[in-house]
Amino acid sequence: MLTTDVFPYLLGLSAFMFSLGAAGVLIRRNPLVVFMCIELMLNAGNVALVAYGRFLNSQEGQIFAFMVIVVAAAEVVVGLAIMTTIFRLGRKLDVDDLSELNE
Amino acid sequence: MLAQSAPLVPLVTPSANDLLDLLPELIVGFGFIALMLLDLVVGRQRWWLAVAAIVFLAAGFGASVWGWFDSGNGHTLYFGSFAYDKFSMFINCVLLFSSALVILISPHYLNRRGIHHGEYYALILAATLGMMLLAGAMSLMVIFLGIEGLSLSLYILSGFSRTEERSQEAALKYLLLGGFASGFLLYGMALVYGETGHTQLQQIGAALHSTTQADPMLLAGVVLIFVGFAFKASLVPFHTWTPDVYQGAPTSVTTFMSVTTKVAAFAVIVRVFTYTFVSLYSHWEVIVAVVAIASIVVGNVAALTQTHVKRMLAYSSIAQAGYILIGVAVGTLSNTSSSITGTTGVLYYLAAYAVTQIGAFAVITIMAGRGEDLDSYDGLRGLAYRRPFVAAAMGLFLLSLGGFPPTVGFFGKFFVFAAAVNANLTLLALWGIAGSAISVFYYLRVALLMYQRPKDEQQEYPWSRTTIAGGTALLAAAAGTLVFGILVAVVFNGAQAAQNAILPAIASTR
Numbered sequence: 160m161l162t163t164d165v166f167p168y169l170l171g172l173s174a175f176m177f178s179l180g181a182a183g184v185l186i187r188r189n190p191l192v193v194f195m196c197i198e199l200m201l202n203a204g205n206v207a208l209v210a211y212g213r214f215l216n217s218q219e220g221q222i223f224a225f226m227v228i229v230v231a232a233a234e235v236v237v238g239l240a241i242m243t244t245i246f247r248l249g250r251k252l253d254v255d256d257l258s259e260l261n262e
Numbered sequence: 263m264l265a266q267s268a269p270l271v272p273l274v275t276p277s278a279n280d281l282l283d284l285l286p287e288l289i290v291g292f293g294f295i296a297l298m299l300l301d302l303v304v305g306r307q308r309w310w311l312a313v314a315a316i317v318f319l320a321a322g323f324g325a326s327v328w329g330w331f332d333s334g335n336g337h338t339l340y341f342g343s344f345a346y347d348k349f350s351m352f353i354n355c356v357l358l359f360s361s362a363l364v365i366l367i368s369p370h371y372l373n374r375r376g377i378h379h380g381e382y383y384a385l386i387l388a389a390t391l392g393m394m395l396l397a398g399a400m401s402l403m404v405i406f407l408g409i410e411g412l413s414l415s416l417y418i419l420s421g422f423s424r425t426e427e428r429s430q431e432a433a434l435k436y437l438l439l440g441g442f443a444s445g446f447l448l449y450g451m452a453l454v455y456g457e458t459g460h461t462q463l464q465q466i467g468a469a470l471h472s473t474t475q476a477d478p479m480l481l482a483g484v485v486l487i488f489v490g491f492a493f494k495a496s497l498v499p500f501h502t503w504t505p506d507v508y509q510g511a512p513t514s515v516t517t518f519m520s521v522t523t524k525v526a527a528f529a530v531i532v533r534v535f536t537y538t539f540v541s542l543y544s545h546w547e548v549i550v551a552v553v554a555i556a557s558i559v560v561g562n563v564a565a566l567t568q569t570h571v572k573r574m575l576a577y578s579s580i581a582q583a584g585y586i587l588i589g590v591a592v593g594t595l596s597n598t599s600s601s602i603t604g605t606t607g608v609l610y611y612l613a614a615y616a617v618t619q620i621g622a623f624a625v626i627t628i629m630a631g632r633g634e635d636l637d638s639y640d641g642l643r644g645l646a647y648r649r650p651f652v653a654a655a656m657g658l659f660l661l662s663l664g665g666f667p668p669t670v671g672f673f674g675k676f677f678v679f680a681a682a683v684n685a686n687l688t689l690l691a692l693w694g695i696a697g698s699a700i701s702v703f704y705y706l707r708v709a710l711l712m713y714q715r716p717k718d719e720q721q722e723y724p725w726s727r728t729t730i731a732g733g734t735a736l737l738a739a740a741a742g743t744l745v746f747g748i749l750v751a752v753v754f755n756g757a758q759a760a761q762n763a764i765l766p767a768i769a770s771t772r
Contacts, residue, residue, distance in 0.1 A: 170456075173449075177445070180445060181442075181445070184438070194441065197445055200442070200445030200446075201441075201444065203445075203449060204449045204451070204452045207449065207453070207456065208452045208456075210456075211452065211455055214456075215459045217460075219461045220455060220456075223402070223406075223455070226403055226406065226407060227448060230406070233414055234414060234437075234441060234444075237417050237418060237437065238441070240418075241418075241433045241434050241437055242434065244430055245430045245434060248425070
């Protein structure tokens with residue numbers, strides 16, 4: 160049973176996950192890892208939503224988290240498909256190499 | 263245990279009226295599924311899909327027009343999570359009209375590029391549905407679903423040319439930066455939900471209204487939400503993806519997303535910031551104003567040095583987003599009884615921007631060569647001698663983008679800047695006017711190039727011939743640019759009525 164004492168720690172955890180994800184997007188160069196960091200950011204949002212929902216005694220946060228899970232799954236499908244296509248074109252997967260545009 | 267502590271939401275089913283009021287969205291959603299199935303039947307006769315898509319979009323347009331008259335002062339559907347008001351119907355009409363024009367120019371272009379697949383039309387409808395959800399969203403959940411619905415469709419569409427590296431690169435850039443922005447948006451929504459205890463805009467607005475001081479967590483949430491929206495509207499400093507994605511994506515897709523994404527994003531920005539976070543206005547006003555000025559400056563200066571029309575229009579669209587954001591920064595302020603408010607200006611500008619920008623990109627789409635886009639400035643030299651009507655239309659669109667009377671572009675800028683002056687934000691209006699003055703250089707440069715003699719008289723550019731469908735789309739966009747410029751009142755009255763009926767209606771308490 161979740162008590163209100165745990166609540167600040169949960170928020171702290173979500174803030175930590177969010178910062179970790181955001182930092183990863185900016186630092187890492189492999190699109191797959193960048194993508195994983197984006198998922199981490201979304202999950203940080205989920206943790207915050209669920210924690211707030213429990214704290215506020217409202218179900219909206221929990222329902223919202225379910226929607227986000229579905230959306231994140233759909234995003235993974237599209238993202239991996241795009242990366243597979245790039246890989247099949249014979250390109251190395253590195254975000255710094257993506258400079259065909261921007262002449 | 264849980265059932266005792268947490269009051270369950272009563273399980274009531276929505277009434278049939280709610281479903282009926284959702285008709286425009288239902289038609290487009292049904293069309294999306296129907297087109298995927300139809301793709302299996304039509305075989306290689308894919309232009310049938312374009313016809314079907316236009317039929318669905320036209321039906322959705324009709325339903326939106328009906329909804330405009332039926333909605334009256336507006337009410338919410340599904341227990342306050344979706345709006346049925348003139349504001350969303352106005353945006354729906356702009357979105358559906360733009361999508362239909364894009365469908366008109368698409369088949370010929372896709373054939374020439376060798377990427378005419380049936381999924382294209384289904385994806386356009388899916389993206390349009392996401393944008394319509396965004397236009398009517400009254401709950402943070404619906405906003406998130408709408409944004410992701412349109413984004414996911416657009417990620418696929420940007421990478422629609424599977425064998426072309428530039429298209430794939432555009433898709434990946436859009437995906438990674440778009441996902442990054444979604445993360446910010448979601449975290450902001452979580453914070454706002456946590457601090458107010460609600461996900462529905464009406465309740466959030468009411469909760470904010472009753473609190474006197476703003477909590478730092480709440481403000482952080484508001485800022486993060488703005489970051490998420492600003493990315494979709496490609497506002498500085500979240501614009502870096504725009505030129506690359508616009509250039510790399512197939513031009514018909516660029517046409518689509520450069521217009522409709524901005525319209526939908528600004529619709530939701532207005533609803534969330536101008537009307538829901540209205541009691542926090544003093545906190546977000548400065549941020550919005552600074553972002554608007556930065557977009558105007560960066561967009562216009564960067565556009566000056568471009569050598570390709572697609573990139574130039576991408577930077578110019580960043581500047582245009584900056585002008586529109588001035589209308590948001592004005593908010594509901596007005597020191598006179600004048601009827602020109604920020605929101606009216608934003609709505610008029612969005613309609614004006616839609617017809618003009620669609621037209622300008624449609625010219626590039628229609629002229630595209632086999633397998634490549636002929637969008638370099640050199641490639642346009644002498645266009646007027648070989649394609650006089652297309653060049654004249656392009657000239658008209660460029661003048662409208664630059665804000666010359668009597669085109670819609672002029673009145674769009676006029677209303678937004680007038681609203682800023684009315685609200686004693688004259689400095690903001692001056693930045694906008696200065697930006698417009700710079701923009702005249704690069705718009706006229708392209709216009710003049712088209713009317714210069716070709717370097718080599720004998721040289722034959724592989725410009726495509728104009729099809730009937732493409733010509734119709736150009737004509738419709740040009741007619742919109744001119745007619746709505748001359749008959750300003752039609753659109754202006756519509757924008758004003760839409761603004762008066764917008765939900766959540768707490769702005770009047772200011």
